[in-house]
């Protein structure tokens with residue numbers, strides 16, 4: 001058996017690993033590399049292997065850094081792509097959204113390069129390519145083992161990270177030897193609102209695990225709703241609006257559910273709340289289709305035919321005209337909009353219209369990568385550019401780190417410990433080098449055997 005680390009090695013983006021066993025090649029994920037424009041374009045277009053030679057593809061969850069380059073792969077790959085049912089539904093929405101972003105990006109580049117006489121580029125992939133990839137998805141429920149290649153049986157178990165997220169358990173039989181390889185995908189926090197928590201890893205021999213926050217601690221999740229109430233009440237008292245840039249998947253629904261509870265408990269007063277993102281609106285509907293992924297508290301709503309993501313005053317906005325109309329309102333409201341890092345989408349309009357008013361609050365509830373507008377807000381820069389125009393940041397900027405969808409260093413250690421006794425090798429992926437190294441040191445001090453942080457392109461014989 002051989003492992004080949006081709007993405008999300010010493011970085012958090014472009015997840016892609018290959019397992020070769022019994023002459024078969026199983027690809028774990030085909031994520032989009034999201035970084036500087038030129039490097040991203042090169043890496044996403046040139047896959048580091050021949051797609052025709054892949055025998056099966058397995059996807060842990062729908063986030064674009066894990067799923068986002070499947071349409072490129074499927075241009076030259078006709079085999080199965082295994083996921084959970086919820087991941088398939090989410091990919092249908094999110095990959096289509098990604099295709100439109102690819103087309104817009106290519107347009108932008110072409111308009112700028114034309115001026116310099118450069119050749120036109122094609123989008124990385126199109127909506128047609130997305131539909132081809134989706135036609136190859138084979139969905140299986142959690143805990144339903146399925147043979148996917150010669151001597152390889154796949155089982156998905158809960159990862160507690162986003163709707164449909166799974167750990168990938170591969171039972172491998174090669175030359176009469178049986179081994180269990182577990183790929184963690186992204187691991188969620190043990191206590192969150194919407195999802196069932198991750199399940200302990202059963203008897204793994206080889207663990208490939210994420211290390212996004214391998215050296216960091218999150219604030220306690222239980223305190224988050226209280227902080228949210230404080231922010232809302234403080235801003236309403238000033239007569240301002242609360243602008244929340246949010247990822248369309250999971251974070252938007254989490255915030256809505258917390259606001260619903262705060263309102264019900266009388267901890268905030270009734271006020272208009274807008275979810276202004278067509279993608280977030282569509283994704284919220286997908287939750288109702290997959291009770292097998294949900295925390296019992298949330299599932300109870302659906303059993304009683306109630307909607308956990310609905311309350312008086314909440315409006316889901318899809319039409320552009322309705323989105324623009326929000327700006328005309330002068331009274332306090334909450335506006336939840338995407339993209340989560342303020343790089344594109346309707347959030348930019350809301351920021352532009354509200355950033356110069358000191359009564360307003362910009363509430364950051366998600367990870368903000370370097371060089372994004374969201375990161376500049378987190379770092380309290382006095383002036384930021386929106387659509388190329390500089391604006392002074394007069395609104396209050398509040399950061400709530402505790403909403404992270406990833407386990408922190410304690411969570412990751414607890415996760416790894418759940419299978420420690422059987423492990424012979426641990427590979428740490430999906431982390432910036434300092435975070436992976438910190439987790440490696442922690443695991444070492446806890447007596448784990450043979451921990452390795454692979455480099456991009458590294459191959460390991462097992």
Ligand SMILES: [Zn+2]
Pocket residue numbers: 061063161186
């Ligand atoms: Zn993820």
